[in-house]
Amino acid sequence: MTRVDVPYLREQVAARSGGRIEVQLSSHAERNLSGTELVRLVRSGQADIGASTLSTLSGDVPILDGVDLAGLAPDIGTAKRIAEAMMPVVNRDLERFGARLMIIYPFPAQVVYCRAPFTSFADLRGRKIRTFGNSLVDFFGAFGAQPVSIGFPEVYSALERGVVDCAITGTGSGVAARWPEVTTHISNLPVSWALAGYMVNVAWWNRLDPAVRAFMEGTFREMSDKQWELGDAATRDGLDCAIGNAAACRIHTLSTRPMTEVPATAADRAALREILEKTVLPGFVRRCGARCGEVFNQVIAPIAGVRAGG
Structure with a gap:
């Protein structure tokens, strides 16, 4: 920053x-x-x-x-x-x-930008999504999407050419990289930070x-x-700048091609939680080891309300 x-x-x-x-x-x-x-x-x-x-x-x-x-x-x-x-x-x-x-x-909330309309995360099934980090790969894979690893500087051209259908980054980071020029819809649901x-x-x-x-x-x-x-x-x-809300766009650059904001649904929030519990958290413990699961349960579980191992 x-x-x-x-x-x-x-x-x-x-x-x-x-x-x-x-x-x-x-x-x-x-x-x-x-x-x-x-x-x-x-x-x-x-x-x-x-x-x-x-x-x-x-x-x-x-x-x-x-x-x-x-x-x-x-x-x-x-x-x-x-x-x-x-x-x-x-x-x-x-x-x-x-x-x-x-x-x-x-960084600002990490959200999904897509080249084609979607109304919920369930619509992402089958789409190729640029991700980074192990837990995002697990997360979008659980939705039935195809995670793709692409360096941030190459994402604009990958979206432009249709190499990927969607990509995740910070709300403001995507605007700064001119992603609204090559995408149409942006989720307002934070997946990570x-x-x-x-x-x-x-x-x-x-x-x-x-x-x-x-x-x-x-x-x-x-x-x-x-x-x-x-x-x-x-x-x-970042969201306001992406959707062309000039009155509220003060930090980032206002998009010249306003996007459509996709509001988070109750089903999306429930799916987020379920995939964290059933896929993302077990994947983390598998990669990191049993001690990491114990640390998670001692330190993070009381805050997040989710435990490793059920």
């Missing part, structure tokens, strides 16, 4: 510290990274600080996938409570790699002067608060 990250890390850190602390920012693309290498780069000290989505980092730390499973958090408040509760747990696993998550933050995190190399962090650590901790906390606020506001704003 460049509206938060860049101003804080590139500008405010230097300004507030009187120029004594500077953060050099590089995007994954600038460093020719896919994101999956990030835990190892931070572990080795090639990067002092790294940021990526939890699903991308979960290849090295599988329990991270459980924080943002498809269907787990129907609203951003629930997503935030789960993220906060899981931070100490995932850090126990990350610190084996010499890394530590400082904050977890959301593409939760991401900032992590640090623990050895580097511990070597910092205590005053610098305290300063950076405060900066990260402020960033986190702003990112959760923005994730909430940007979710509805």
Whole structure:
């Protein structure tokens, strides 16, 4: 979320510290990274600080996938409570790699964009849907759709050419990537939140002067608060911009080809829950191991109301 990250890390850190602390920012693309290498780069000290989505980092730390499973958090408040509760747990696993998550933050709600009309998730059966991460593959597969893995920069052309029928991304991310030019219908039902995190190399962090650590901790906390606020506001704003609601489109760019918003039905919400329980959660435990199921039941189940193993 460049509206938060860049101003804080590139500008405010230097300004507030009187120029004594500077953060050099590089995007994954600038460093020719896919994101999956990030835990190892931070572990080795090639990067002092790294940021990526939890699903991308979960290849090295599988329990991270459980924080943002498809269907787990129907609203951003629930997503935030789960993220906060899981931070100490995932850090126990990350610190084996010499890394530590400082904050977890959301992108706007991850929703479905399609090239052809649909009125409910049941209509997605048989359609090819661009997904990312294991739990979204499980989720859409359970609806009878065909999950397809395509990198985000290639999705526009894949939708344009009909290589895929639908794709999932953040409400605002799709608008920013001009998906309304190549799709017609957008669901307003959050499937997940593409939760991401900032992590640090623990050895580097511990070597910092205590005053610098305290300063950076405060900066990260402020960033986190702003990112959760923005994730909430940007979710509805992305939808309004996509459907051409100019009066409410304030954060993203108004679509020149207004889409049709597909309201979530009671059946969709019930199906979301059922697929989480019967397919997504068992798939996560199978990939991550029995301990992950136990952690889920201890930490996440009291918040989400869903238990691994029934």
